[in-house]
Amino acid sequence: MYNLDEIGKRAVEAKYALQTFTSVKKNEALKAVAKAFLAREQEMLEANRKDLEIGKKNGIPEGLLDRLELNYERIAAMAEGLEQVAELTDPLGEVLESFSRPNGLQITKLRVPFGVVGIIYESRPNVTADAFGLCFKTGNAVILKGGKDAINSNIAITNIIRDALAKEGIAEDAIQLITDTDRSVTNEFMKMNKYVDVLIPRGGAGLIRTVVENSTIPVIETGTGNCHIYIDEDADIMKVVPIVMNAKTQRIGVCNACESLVVHEKIINLVLPAIGKALAEKNVEIRGDESVKNILSDCVEATEEDYGMEYLDYIISIKTVASIDEAIEHINRYTTRHSDAIITENDEHARMFLDKIDSACVYVNASTRFTDGFEFGFGAEIGISTQKLHARGPMGLKELTTYKYNIVGNGQIRP
């Protein structure tokens, strides 16, 4: 049997060991790992070649093979990523609040690491380096469980990181990889509450659902985005096509891409022909209601299911509404609470939309594609939270920390 318990214990030991290092020391280690990536890239590429060969033999789809592939450029990007994380401000030790009570107790609320973070992801080997960098910077030991298809690449990357840490005199168990990719091991991992403080799934909707349904460890749900753009009756029509096209087609397979348009019936004749033409040029299939079909002859009838879909593809749904209230109601029903936008020049409508849409990021006159840790200026991103517990929207370094209370007295007892 695979010894997950041993992995858990080691991670806990590493979490305590990590407390003893200064920011400077941790940043040096991150840079040393980046150097090691470049120095040992052949090893990584060789391991990756094995994964690619097996993948091809098993007939995994082209897109997946692309995500799985490492090359000089991608390895350089991984190294560069760690260098950048090293440059960011260390969020640890920040005093969030400090106050004294009438009885003289001095209470300090301060930012500390979670401790042990678990990450379950699919077959992008760069996530291995990326997740390590963010967790390490924030003082967390990390246990990684990557996709089966990337196992050789992940082992190579993890070994390089562990060797570099050891050379720097840092507990190499700051990163551990679960190398048994059997589903039963993953299931057991998701119940390691004794050792793991937080579990973060990174990947598609299926992976996230599995983790949410099976984990007993607190989970941060990330990533599913059925993002809407509502074109209000008072929209500036010059803004409509650029925002819609950017949000829908700039990158198709990402969670902050737009999947659904909601259009006010008063403006539909004005804006839809131009939107339809621009979408057609990019070969985006349109699924809409009767009013949309009347204007765009190629439009397919949208089903109830369409409005709830995160296509991640060249497809978009369009819904006509008679009022902003109807738009808000529709969006709140179908959104995955990731990012939704309104295009309007009407301040009151903008205010209503901002107040009433129950999503992590609500936009006025901008593309939903900005929901991103880097675009928000966080300098890093571990994912986009679509739940309300702990963190919402883009998660940077701070979101990988928690807090504790230190209370200093001189003999106080409770009356």
Place this chain on the structure above:
Amino acid sequence: MYNLDEIGKRAVEAKYALQTFTSVKKNEALKAVAKAFLAREQEMLEANRKDLEIGKKNGIPEGLLDRLELNYERIAAMAEGLEQVAELTDPLGEVLESFSRPNGLQITKLRVPFGVVGIIYESRPNVTADAFGLCFKTGNAVILKGGKDAINSNIAITNIIRDALAKEGIAEDAIQLITDTDRSVTNEFMKMNKYVDVLIPRGGAGLIRTVVENSTIPVIETGTGNCHIYIDEDADIMKVVPIVMNAKTQRIGVCNACESLVVHEKIINLVLPAIGKALAEKNVEIRGDESVKNILSDCVEATEEDYGMEYLDYIISIKTVASIDEAIEHINRYTTRHSDAIITENDEHARMFLDKIDSACVYVNASTRFTDGFEFGFGAEIGISTQKLHARGPMGLKELTTYKYNIVGNGQIRP
């Protein structure tokens, strides 16, 4: 079949309706509910009498019957509790951060309600009023699932609250009670991610474990406290007995009570006789290791299991250590990460303890009994979180909220 789906939908409607009320209006409603409690106390007492009769017939233990019982005093306390919550500052709408990006996007991070909070609790009917007050104040609709033994009391309390809300012109579905206490209904409730944003279990370790293991909704784990006091070699012996006795015996059945002492071997002869005598006077059973048994003849041999126990009873475990490092290691192994304390006059030891103990509240020279929302000055408490996600330690009003990002642009698209 019990229609949980309908309850979920109504809660979501109520959550949007609650957004439309000002703080003043919500506070008036809280006061109106408090008045209604006093005006309709006979109705509550009658319902409670039914619960008590059934409870006695079913032979539920004395302690549980006590917790189940309502009387004039307890109803007055429930009303008073709501009045107090009405007086607290409304945490909603607080701007947590506001910044603009180089591209001109204006990003505002602001405090908002969770939306729909689920609370699963045992047989203390006052939790019904209490949980409603805190959730309502923070703009959350609440779905309650109380213990079977208190069902008649809970129905009465909920009806009184709903009537008072309706009279105030506020969506009465701001509070809903699940009246089918069948386990299968509870199980279904714990999987209502579609409607419920956060689930908070309030009760004993068994209830909390059940919720953590079965819920797919994000859970805030509360309450289990295996709290330690470490008596350092440099402790001021005048502080030892008062702190230990306060933490262990001031209230036995609470999560912030001390369950285990850790004593440095150099000071054990000095402090243990006095501790033993004081504990014996309160009939506290001592379970300790060899060194403890050598000093206290009544001491029972402590097992491995003892060190991990939350007794909630007149029992305490005592462990001898040879160093502060050993003390920290022992506590970090057995603590439930609720509250742990050191008694010492040595600043370096105090610092080490504060830094290294991985618990929500870490004390120097004070009783663990202070881990409490009121003692921290929060003015309210929904529970003590022992997990690291979202909130740690005492949870007040702020901890019943989340945040969202509002982003205002003028046509920005992502390059």
